[in-house]
Amino acid sequence: MxxxxxxxxxxxxxxxxxxxxxxxxxxxxxxxxxxxxxxxxxxxxxxxxxxxxxxxxxxxxxxxxxxxxxxxxxxxxxxxxxxxxxxxxxxxxxxxxxxxxxxxxxxxxxxxPALGSYAAGQAGTALSSQQQSDYPPLPEGDPVQVSVLDYASRALFDRGTSIGDRRVQLTGFIATGADGQPILARMVLSCCAADGRPVKLGLTGDVPAGLPDDSWVEVTGRYSDRLGRDPVNDAEIPYLEVESWRQVPVPKRPYD
Known part of the structure; x- marks a missing residue:
């Protein structure tokens, strides 16, 4: 050359x-x-x-x-x-x-494409260490729009105290959990896609069914005190009680 x-x-x-x-x-x-x-x-x-x-x-x-x-x-x-x-x-x-x-x-x-369900299945959930929690009240609105990371942090680190009985709305992609059931996930970045890690949520109630992995959905629900375990790194995975959901296009900003 x-x-x-x-x-x-x-x-x-x-x-x-x-x-x-x-x-x-x-x-x-x-x-x-x-x-x-x-x-x-x-x-x-x-x-x-x-x-x-x-x-x-x-x-x-x-x-x-x-x-x-x-x-x-x-x-x-x-x-x-x-x-x-x-x-x-x-x-x-x-x-x-x-x-x-x-x-x-x-x-x-x-x-x-952006990181999706395959990357989420290969890495443990990013919320794998306990930390002090002092979350402010959720914004006004019903349902209130929060990120997957925000909901998971509040659900794990203060056991849903800052969520209460409020309805929340989250957007993420579908991945298959360890038990074969769909979970809601979203990738978080520290800098770039090379260090992307998933935040995972278990789903109960009206769970999205019949959708392939990497389908993006908007779910509305309430805090659930149920917890699961990530098979990759054995970290706790919070759950969301789903009341309704709908499929949505891939968002402009795919990462939290």
Missing amino acids: NRQAQAVILLLLGGAVIRASVTDLYLRYVKEGLRPFLIAAGLLLVAAAIMTLWYELRPPAPRALAPADGPTVGPDRPDGHDGHDGHGRAHHEPRVGWLLILPVLGLLLVAP
């Missing part, structure tokens, strides 16, 4: 990062607050690629005439090296460099 090919791949990579950053595609991989850094990184990659191409494609500088009594030591370089080996062959970078085009194709052509 020569310098020009490297610059083209760098240009494509920077363009792919910018394209993902100015659309909602980046939300599948990182948290929303990282958008400015992604745009800046993409612009730097594009600028580096353009400068490399300009340097490689610019017209060659006029050669200085060699002294009449001095030896000629190569067409371009005073040390006698002209970018070729002793057999007249040009030096090239390792061919493994072409693998750099794979992430570019992934961003431009494939666009993997």
Whole structure:
């Protein structure tokens, strides 16, 4: 791979990062607050690629005439090296460099979906350690919209005291629990999809039935004091008493 090919791949990579950053595609991989850094990184990659191409494609500088009594030591370089080996062959970078085009194709052509039920089944619930709880009262509304993470935290760490008998509405995707029954889950990120972990809720009452994994639903219900265990890390999983539910499209922001 020569310098020009490297610059083209760098240009494509920077363009792919910018394209993902100015659309909602980046939300599948990182948290929303990282958008400015992604745009800046993409612009730097594009600028580096353009400068490399300009340097490689610019017209060659006029050669200085060699002294009449001095030896000629190569067409371009005073040390006698002209970018070729002793057999007249040009030096090239390792061919493994072409693998750099794979992430570019992934961003431009494939666009993997956000983490879903498979990732949730491979990792233990994120709420695996006890912590002090001092939650404020829920906002006004009936039902009140809360995140899966907020409900699970209140249900586990203060045993539903801050929820009381209020009706709550949550949105998440369906996954299959250890007992084969559907559970409600949502992925939470610390930084990007690489560190995503699921928050899982068991469901009782009017449990969504007949839906495949990764179907997104909006459920309305009340606090349940029932607790289960996550088979992956043996952490407690809270439950929600479902009163009603409906299937919804994948939200713009798939992560809590």
